[in-house]
Amino acid sequence: MIWKFAYRNLLRNKRRSLSTGVAICVGFVGLNLLGAYIFRAKMALDTTSIYSAQKGHVSIFKKDSIEQYQIKPKKYIFNVDEQNQIQKVLADLGDQVEYTGKQISVPGLLSNGTKSHPVVIYGFDPVAFKKSLTQPALLEWAKDWVLPSQLEDADLFLKNPETLSITPKIAELLSFNYPLKSNEPVQMAARTLDGDLNAINADLGAEHTTGMQFLEDTIVLIPIAKVQELLATDAVESISVYLKPGVSVDPFLNELKTKMAQIGFATDLYRFDDPIINAIHSGSMGFLYVMGGFFLFLICTAVSLTIINSLTMGIIERTREIGTLRAVGFKTIDVVQLFVRESILLSVISMFFGVLISFLVSSAINAANIRFFPPGASTMIQFVLKWNLYIAGFVFILLFIIASVSSFLVIKSKLRTKLIALLNDTSTFDDESEEEEST
Amino acid sequence: MKLLILLLAIPFYANADLATDLLRASDRARGSVKDGVQWSAVIETEENGDSNTREFNIKAKGDDAYVEATKPAKNKSEIYIFNDRNMWFFKPSLKKPVSISARQKLTGQAANGDIASTHYARDYSAVIEKTETFNGEKMHVLMLTAKSKSLTYDKIRYWISDKTKLAMKAEFLTLQGKPFKVGMLKYGNTLTAAGETFPFISELAIVDAKFNNNKSIITYKSPKVVQLSNTIFNVNNLTR
Numbered sequence: 001m002i003w004k005f006a007y008r009n010l011l012r013n014k015r016r017s018l019s020t021g022v023a024i025c026v027g028f029v030g031l032n033l034l035g036a037y038i039f040r041a042k043m044a045l046d047t048t049s050i051y052s053a054q055k056g057h058v059s060i061f062k063k064d065s066i067e068q069y070q071i072k073p074k075k076y077i078f079n080v081d082e083q084n085q086i087q088k089v090l091a092d093l094g095d096q097v098e099y100t101g102k103q104i105s106v107p108g109l110l111s112n113g114t115k116s117h118p119v120v121i122y123g124f125d126p127v128a129f130k131k132s133l134t135q136p137a138l139l140e141w142a143k144d145w146v147l148p149s150q151l152e153d154a155d156l157f158l159k160n161p162e163t164l165s166i167t168p169k170i171a172e173l174l175s176f177n178y179p180l181k182s183n184e185p186v187q188m189a190a191r192t193l194d195g196d197l198n199a200i201n202a203d204l205g206a207e208h209t210t211g212m213q214f215l216e217d218t219i220v221l222i223p224i225a226k227v228q229e230l231l232a233t234d235a236v237e238s239i240s241v242y243l244k245p246g247v248s249v250d251p252f253l254n255e256l257k258t259k260m261a262q263i264g265f266a267t268d269l270y271r272f273d274d275p276i277i278n279a280i281h282s283g284s285m286g287f288l289y290v291m292g293g294f295f296l297f298l299i300c301t302a303v304s305l306t307i308i309n310s311l312t313m314g315i316i317e318r319t320r321e322i323g324t325l326r327a328v329g330f331k332t333i334d335v336v337q338l339f340v341r342e343s344i345l346l347s348v349i350s351m352f353f354g355v356l357i358s359f360l361v362s363s364a365i366n367a368a369n370i371r372f373f374p375p376g377a378s379t380m381i382q383f384v385l386k387w388n389l390y391i392a393g394f395v396f397i398l399l400f401i402i403a404s405v406s407s408f409l410v411i412k413s414k415l416r417t418k419l420i421a422l423l424n425d426t427s428t429f430d431d432e433s434e435e436e437e438s439t
Numbered sequence: 440m441k442l443l444i445l446l447l448a449i450p451f452y453a454n455a456d457l458a459t460d461l462l463r464a465s466d467r468a469r470g471s472v473k474d475g476v477q478w479s480a481v482i483e484t485e486e487n488g489d490s491n492t493r494e495f496n497i498k499a500k501g502d503d504a505y506v507e508a509t510k511p512a513k514n515k516s517e518i519y520i521f522n523d524r525n526m527w528f529f530k531p532s533l534k535k536p537v538s539i540s541a542r543q544k545l546t547g548q549a550a551n552g553d554i555a556s557t558h559y560a561r562d563y564s565a566v567i568e569k570t571e572t573f574n575g576e577k578m579h580v581l582m583l584t585a586k587s588k589s590l591t592y593d594k595i596r597y598w599i600s601d602k603t604k605l606a607m608k609a610e611f612l613t614l615q616g617k618p619f620k621v622g623m624l625k626y627g628n629t630l631t632a633a634g635e636t637f638p639f640i641s642e643l644a645i646v647d648a649k650f651n652n653n654k655s656i657i658t659y660k661s662p663k664v665v666q667l668s669n670t671i672f673n674v675n676n677l678t679r
Contacts, residue, residue: 115538116539
């Protein structure tokens with residue numbers, strides 16, 4: 001019966017209910033779309049980190065390698081025996097591991113025969129690369145970070161292990177002609193792990209993008225065997241572990257850490273989003289979380305104040321009604337429930353429309369294919385809002401709680417007033433008058 | 440007023456001329472000879488507890504130099520070509536030579552450019568900073584500033600003997616003017632060119648300014664004037 005009363009009361013002042021409902025609805029839509037944007041950004045960063053940047057879900061490095069590898073590379077690499085020991089540990093966790101990939105990187109020179117350009121040469125496992133490039137998650141969340149030509153032939157590096165992939169920016173700097181499938185011979189030079197200058201040939205045959213503007217003139221990719229040839233070694237810098245779908249990263253990481261502690265050399269293990277190996281991920285998400293938190297605070301405050309304002313006005317107008325309700329036998333709790341349910345009802349109806357509107361707005365924006373340059377990005381990406389039921393549910397619960405608590409607090413304070421004062425409609429929200437009434 | 444400016448400028452130009460003359464004279468003893476000259480160099484390096492030895496045959500003529508690694512076996516037949524201020528690296532397995540920087544480390548403390556860069560008078564602007572006594576000899580201390588970014592060092596403080604016109608010490612400086620390597624030169628060889636016999640460098644010891652145990656000693660052996668064809672300095676001939 002109280003629900004029925006509450007519904008009728010909402011209709012008594014339609015204009016005020018409508019304006020309050022619109023405020024709640026707009027707040028809900030805003031938070032929902034913001035959440036959809038942050039969710040998309042996180043998923044895109046996650047998948048590009050794991051698959052495009054080939055960090056895997058977990059990366060295994062020699063202890064202190066992150067700080068020391070560039071200074072003393074020979075000391076901070078995994079030799080063949082150590083690689084085998086790690087693979088044995090990973091084989092024990094085979095029910096969780098989908099595949100692994102080895103990497104090694106080195107600063108060096110890329111030469112077109114007439115001039116050289118300083119680059120970081122990144123050696124990758126071509127089998128793992130192919131698997132990563134064809135991951136459904138990568139194509140779903142981060143297609144903008146994969147060049148169309150990369151998807152044309154994921155077997156390219158398996159067919160020709162001499163193939164070098166460069167970015168469009170490096171192609172421009174070294175005056176390489178498009179398409180880059182000419183297998184034009186290029187040379188790479190670097191210091192070996194023993195400190196000698198060495199150079200090797202490679203075939204220019206692919207292009208990629210790093211996704212970041214400041215890396216576009218720096219990173220070249222080539223199968224790991226070529227980098228090992230350049231460095232005169234069979235060692236690797238890191239091993240990336242890619243987990244099967246549904247496997248949680250943190251429990252796996254803890255289990256792997258326990259097992260790795262038992263082998264004969266010290267290692268460092270990192271999650272793909274660890275700031276130590278992925279500052280871009282943590283920096284970008286940190287910024288988005290701070291921004292999201294700020295907007296969350298603003299919108300929640302605005303919604304809360306709107307409800308308080310609307311209810312306060314309603315209560316002032318309905319003071320005598322409250323007194324009457326209590327006079328005919330309604331308990332204080334019943335009156336509180338009535339007003340709280342009015343707020344809940346209004347919030348639920350508003351947010352129901354909010355769900356529909358946010359879904360429609362995000363669908364319309366996605367269909368419009370709006371493209372923009374995120375800060376520091378190398379290419380334009382689509383402005384995508386990934387509407388998500390979990391986010392909608394979270395925002396729904398949050399605003400529901402805010403509406404309920406706000407209305408409860410407002411009505412609770414009013415009901416401290418004496419019944420006779422309510423019936424005479426002489427009360428206000430002034431504490432002094434309440435005290436006078438009570439005396 | 441004009442006369443005053445002229446009078447003030449004269450010492451500066453005179454100073455710069457003297458500095459350039461000293462530099463030109465000292466370059467000759469390091470291989471800057473118009474006719475072709477060749478020598479072999481052994482670089483012994485000690486760095487972070489590791490030591491290694493590398494050997495090269497060097498042929499230089501005018502602004503060009505041809506450097507071939509002879510030892511150890513794994514580096515044999517590697518070639519460095521200096522064309523004017525450009526430097527190239529080549530080895531038989533490469534399809535094309537690679538353009539490299541003179542600043543890059545060759546081995547230990549020795550940069551690529553150290554092995555055959557002999558034209559300081561051409562590559563650096565020189566001014567005399569001061570005159571002082573070093574090892575009992577009067578020395579002109581020159582401040583050399585690179586004329587191009589492609590040179591081995593940005594700045595060098597260079598001690599040239601007033602008597603012999605030979606460079607005896609070099610401090611290789613950062614852009615901020617702080618020494619990061621110190622080179623000591625010895626002249627135990629002689630070379631005869633155009634009927635004149637003059638001292639020729641026999642040792643360049645390059646020591647890390649901060650970590651004295653990290654050092655490379657370049658020993659110059661068997662210098663002689665030879666007729667060299669220009670074709671050996673042509674980088675395009677490497678791949679033919």
